[in-house]
Structure formats: C-alpha cells, structure tokens
Amino acid sequence: MSAVSRIENKIKQNWFLFSELVKRDFKEKYKRTALGMVWSLLSPLLNLFVMSMVFSHFFRRKMVHYTIYLFSGNIIMSYFVESTKGGMSALMNNSKIFSKINVSKYLFVLSKSVSSLINFMLTMIVYFIFIKLDHLHYTWKYFMLPYPVICLTVFCIGVSLCLSALYVFFRDTQYLYDVFLTLLRYLSAIFYSIETFSPKAQRMFLFNPVYVFIKYFRLIVIEDKVPSLAYHGLCFFYAAFFMSLGLWIYKRYNHQFIYYI
Amino acid sequence: MTKAIELDNVSIRYITGDFKSIGLKEFVLRKITGNYHIVEFWADRHVTFSLEQGDMLGIIGINGAGKSTLLKAITGIMIPIEGTIKINGKIAALLELASGFDNELTVRENTYLRGALLGYTKKFMDEKYDEIIEFAELENFQDYSFKQLSSGMKSRLAFSIACLVNPDILILDEVLSVGDGSFREKSGNRMKEILDTGVTGILVSHSLSQVRELCNKVLWLDRGNQIAFGETEDICNAYQHFLYQKKKERQLPESMEEIHEISRKYKLFVRLAEEERRSGENEELIASETAAQCERRWWKTIEAMPQDQLEELYKYYVDVDDNGMTMHERHRFYDD
Numbered sequence: 001m002s003a004v005s006r007i008e009n010k011i012k013q014n015w016f017l018f019s020e021l022v023k024r025d026f027k028e029k030y031k032r033t034a035l036g037m038v039w040s041l042l043s044p045l046l047n048l049f050v051m052s053m054v055f056s057h058f059f060r061r062k063m064v065h066y067t068i069y070l071f072s073g074n075i076i077m078s079y080f081v082e083s084t085k086g087g088m089s090a091l092m093n094n095s096k097i098f099s100k101i102n103v104s105k106y107l108f109v110l111s112k113s114v115s116s117l118i119n120f121m122l123t124m125i126v127y128f129i130f131i132k133l134d135h136l137h138y139t140w141k142y143f144m145l146p147y148p149v150i151c152l153t154v155f156c157i158g159v160s161l162c163l164s165a166l167y168v169f170f171r172d173t174q175y176l177y178d179v180f181l182t183l184l185r186y187l188s189a190i191f192y193s194i195e196t197f198s199p200k201a202q203r204m205f206l207f208n209p210v211y212v213f214i215k216y217f218r219l220i221v222i223e224d225k226v227p228s229l230a231y232h233g234l235c236f237f238y239a240a241f242f243m244s245l246g247l248w249i250y251k252r253y254n255h256q257f258i259y260y261i
Numbered sequence: 262m263t264k265a266i267e268l269d270n271v272s273i274r275y276i277t278g279d280f281k282s283i284g285l286k287e288f289v290l291r292k293i294t295g296n297y298h299i300v301e302f303w304a305d306r307h308v309t310f311s312l313e314q315g316d317m318l319g320i321i322g323i324n325g326a327g328k329s330t331l332l333k334a335i336t337g338i339m340i341p342i343e344g345t346i347k348i349n350g351k352i353a354a355l356l357e358l359a360s361g362f363d364n365e366l367t368v369r370e371n372t373y374l375r376g377a378l379l380g381y382t383k384k385f386m387d388e389k390y391d392e393i394i395e396f397a398e399l400e401n402f403q404d405y406s407f408k409q410l411s412s413g414m415k416s417r418l419a420f421s422i423a424c425l426v427n428p429d430i431l432i433l434d435e436v437l438s439v440g441d442g443s444f445r446e447k448s449g450n451r452m453k454e455i456l457d458t459g460v461t462g463i464l465v466s467h468s469l470s471q472v473r474e475l476c477n478k479v480l481w482l483d484r485g486n487q488i489a490f491g492e493t494e495d496i497c498n499a500y501q502h503f504l505y506q507k508k509k510e511r512q513l514p515e516s517m518e519e520i521h522e523i524s525r526k527y528k529l530f531v532r533l534a535e536e537e538r539r540s541g542e543n544e545e546l547i548a549s550e551t552a553a554q555c556e557r558r559w560w561k562t563i564e565a566m567p568q569d570q571l572e573e574l575y576k577y578y579v580d581v582d583d584n585g586m587t588m589h590e591r592h593r594f595y596d597d
Contacts, residue, residue, distance in 0.1 A: 012382050013382055017378060019377075020373055020377040021374070024370070024374055027370070028365050028366075096360050097361040098338070099338065100338070100361050101354070101356075101361065102336050103378055103380075166285075170283070170285040170288060172284030172286060173284075255340045258333075258338065259275060259277075
C-alpha cells in the first residue's frame with residue numbers, strides 16, 4: 001500500500017467513526033423525549049418567552065428590538081453552554097471505550113461539539129423567523145454571519161478540549177464550571193445593554209469571548225453594521241488561542257487519561 | 262523471517278493512590294499541606310520477547326502479574342515508560358468484549374459504531390453486516406434496543422464483530438469462554454480458523470490446558486517481572502508446579518536451567534502418579550486428596566530420592582527415544 005492511499009484509508013476510517021459518533025450523540029439527545037427534534041426548536045423559544053416576559057413586562061425594559069437583542073444573546077450563550085458542557089464529559093463518558101480500544105480520543109469531544117452545532121443551526125432557523133417578525137430586514141450583511149459562527153465553533157471545541165482533560169483529572173470541574181457559567185451568563189450582557197456603563201467598563205466586556213460573538217450578531221442583525229477589521233481579528237484570536245491551548249493540553253496529557261478513569 | 266512483534270525491555274508504570282477522583286479543591290489543599298501522594302508501581306518491568314509471524318504466545322501468571330497491562334501496551338492503548346514495542350501488521354484485540362457498547366442504541370447502530378471504533382470502513386461494514394448478525398445469532402433482534410439484550414447476546418455480538426476481519430495479529434484476553442455451549446464451540450472454531458491462516462496470536466488465559474493446546478510460546482509474568490519466555494511445555498510444567506505449592510512456599514525459578522529441571526521432575530511426577538492410580542494402591546488416599554496435595558506428596562518423595570535412583574527413573578519414564586516415546590510407553594505399547 002502506498003503512503004498516499006494509506007493516509008486516504010486512515011481518513012476514511014476516522015471519518016466513518018466520526019459520523020457514527022455524531023449520529024450516536026444526536027440520537028441519544030432526542031431518544032428520550034417524545035417531541036424529539038422539535039424540542040430543540042421549542043426549547044429556545046420557551047426560554048425566550050420567559051425571559052422577554054420577565055424583562056420587558058416586569059422590569060419594564062424598553063429597547064428597540066429587545067426580543068431580538070435577547071434572542072441573539074440567548075442562542076449564542078446556550079450554544080456555548082451546551083457545547084462545552086457536553087464536550088467536558090465526552091471523554092469520561094466514553095472512557096470504557098478508549099480504555100479497551102485504541103482510538104483517537106479527541107474524536108469523542110469533536111463529535112459532541114458537532115452535534116451541538118447541528119442543534120445550534122436548528123435554533124438559528126427560529127432566530128431568522130423572529131427577525132422577520134420583529135420587522136427587521138434581511139440584508140447582504142447577513143452573509144457575514146458564518147464568520148462568527150465558525151470562530152465560535154472553533155472556540156467551543158478549544159474550550160471543550162481543555163475542560164474534558166481537566167474533568168478527567170478533577171471530577172469537581174463539573175461543579176466549578178457550573179458556577180463559572182452562571183457568572184459568565186451575567187457578564188455577557190444577554191438581557192441588559194452596556195451603554196449605561198463608562199467607556200472604560202464597556203471595553204472590559206471585550207475580554208469576554210462569548211460577549212464578543214454575541215455583539216457581532218447584534219451589530220449585523222439589529223444595527224445593520226459590519227464590525228471593524230480589528231473586531232474580526234479579535235474573534236479569530238479567541239478561536240485560535242483556545243484551540244491551540246486545547247490541542248496543547250490534549251497532546252501533552254493524552255496518554256495519562258487512562259490512569260485516572 | 263520477519264518479526265511480527267518485538268518488545269525490547271518494556272516497562273510500564275501505573276500511578277495510583279488517593280489522587281484518583283479527588284477534586285480540584287482537594288488537590289490544591291493537599292498540595293499546599295504537602296499531603297499529596299502518588300504511588301507509582303511497575304505493572305511490567307523489563308519485558309523482552311519477540312514473536313515470529315505465525316507464532317501463538319500464551320501469557321501466564323497469577324492475578325496482578327501485569328498480563329492485561331502488557332496487552333494494552335501492545336494494542337497501543339497504553340504507552341510504555343521505557344523500552345520499545347514494534348508491531349508489524351494490523352492488530353485485532355479482543356479485550357473484555359461486552360463493555361463499551363451503548364445501551365440506548367439499537368443492535369444495528371451498535372454494530373456499526375463498534376465496527377467504526379475498530380477501524381473498519383463503512384463499505385466493509387455494509388458488506389459484512391449480515392454476516393455478523395448471522396454469526397451472533399441475533400437476526401430477530403436487530404432493531405431491539407441494546408439494553409434489552411442478555412449479557413450472553415452482547416458478548417456474542419462483540420465477538421462476532423471483532424472476529425470478522427482477518428487480522429495479522431490477534432490478541433485474546435480470556436475471551437474463549439463466550440456465550441453458551443454451542444456458541445462457545447462455534448467461536449472456538451472460528452478462532453482456530455483465524456489462527457490457521459497464519460496470524461500471530463497472543464492469548465492470556467488462566468486455563469493452562471488451553472495454553473498447552475493452542476500456544477507454541479509462553480511468557481510467564483509475576484508481579485510485572487518476566488520469569489520466563491520460551492517453549493510451551495517446560496514453562497507450563499514449571500508454572501503448574503509453582504501453582505501447586507502452598508502460597509507461602511512458592512518459589513519463582515531463577516533461570517531457564519532451573520525451569521528445565523523442574524519440568525523434568527514434573528514429568529516424572531505425572532508418570533509416577535499415573536502408575537500409582539493404575540496400580541490401585543493407596544486408593545483411599547488418592548480419592549481424598551486434591552491434585553495439589555498429590556503433587557506435593559510426590560514432590561517430597563522425588564526430592565528425597567538418591568541421585569542415581571532418580572536418574573534411573575528419568576531414563577525409564579521421562580527421556581524419549583527417536584520416536585518420541587519413553588521406555589515406559591514402549592513397554593506398555595508392546596504389552597497391549
């Protein structure tokens with residue numbers, strides 16, 4: 001067998017395994033609910049409904065296109081949470097497999113991320129319907145949206161790789177991460193606007209990657225503006241940084257996982 | 262001839278201790294107070310052997326000898342701390358078969374998933390799927406959820422998937438006892454079929470008779486140390502003798518010479534015990550004692566014999582002529 005066809009074979013095998021894993025993760029998610037796939041469309045809707053009730057009626061928050069403002073923050077935050085939490089436990093949940101069969105372990109993390117991404121795409125459909133309902137117009141600028149989605153996905157995979165390794169070593173990572181996520185949710189300006197803060201404080205928000213991605217969506221959809229080049233650079237930086245960190249940790253500790261399970 | 266497997270001075274270290282499943286909080290606390298201890302132990306130490314293509318190796322040793330760990334290193338699941346492992350060819354490993362399936366998926370989905378995990382391609386699985394199900398005798402259960410199957414069915418499926426390929430190297434960890442009687446026979450036959458194609462095999466087994474039957478090389482491990490590697494019969498005899506001793510009195514042989522010596526005595530014991538049984542003497546004693554007790558009794562007798570008498574007995578019962586027969590066998594052959 002020549003080197004080229006061997007590599008080709010390797011990719012084919014890994015691709016088959018990868019697609020089977022994605023299928024499994026996806027099926028597992030919906031098998032136990034009667035509504036199945038519809039649930040992934042319904043759940044962000046219900047979530048949105050509750051939040052807009054609470055904030056626009058009880059707190060009397062008045063903002064133009066507040067529903068979409070809320071929705072943008074909500075779906076991106078949910079995607080991040082689902083993807084990283086799923087990714088975090090991906091290694092532990094499959095420990096029985098990789099302690100018996102020699103298989104590339106990162107595939108488990110990757111497949112969880114992809115099945116979250118598919119789910120995110122489904123909620124995006126609802127998102128676009130709401131944009132229309134909120135009397136906003138689709139423009140050519142919407143074609144920029146795949147950029148933050150790709151960066152966000154790479155970012156999520158990077159974070160998942162770090163967390164999954166950490167979770168193998170320290171089981172309370174799960175609880176600590178839950179606390180962290182609650183904090184992050186409040187710091188991501190999902191239901192409030194940051195315009196009332198001082199310019200310095202507003203800049204601080206850019207240290208939060210999730211907020212950066214949320215803001216990208218809001219700029220395009222609500223304000224009809226294309227973010228600056230530097231802003232694109234920032235998105236790319238977060239994706240590249242966390243991905244490199246994840247890969248580095250994975251490469252370094254890959255062979256030690258087996259001692260801890 | 263090319264070597265199929267070459268292990269050179271392989272050592273594998275496990276780490277255990279109270280660090281397992283402690284949280285981050287506990288870890289930091291213990292680091293600060295200096296209470297963080299890792300216990301390292303060598304699961305395998307300086308293991309060196311090589312197999313030619315077509316060899317069948319049996320790995321023997323009491324529990325905790327490092328047999329399974331060694332298999333994990335050979336399959337690439339674990340990485341040795343020292344030494345090198347060279348593998349020529351595609352490995353199929355059957356380690357603790359039934360675990361690692363997904364309970365929520367159906368039999369069909371699990372079959373594909375396992376196939377993918379073992380590195381088969383989709384095309385290959387499409388072609389072989391029916392054959393797998395037929396071999397596992399699960400034709401009527403294909404769309405059942407996996408948790409509805411009995412554990413025997415699960416093992417059968419696992420075995421069928423893993424044995425479908427024609428690997429270059431086959432690794433078996435106590436798996437020849439899968440399923441009920443008829444399936445065990447079928448799987449045993451399939452195993453022999455694969456072995457007959459000239460693959461290199463490694464078998465971990467607690468059944469010495471199985472090792473004697475299937476293997477032409479044996480590796481004896483004890484607490485991670487390599488006690489012996491070589492031809493089956495002598496090492497198996499020495500190991501059997503080792504097992505027959507009381508736990509506290511067990512002594513590991515230190516050289517191959519010693520193993521040959523023990524094996525020779527062991528063969529003599531087998532003959533003498535056979536003769537004793539046939540003669541009808543000591544019938545009550547034989548009926549009341551275990552195999553180990555019988556061996557220990559004879560061993561004492563043999564050890565106490567003067568050297569010249571022992572040599573006579575060896576000549577009569579153990580040493581073989583050109584036809585592979587002992588003098589004793591020849592006499593009995595002509596008597597009949």
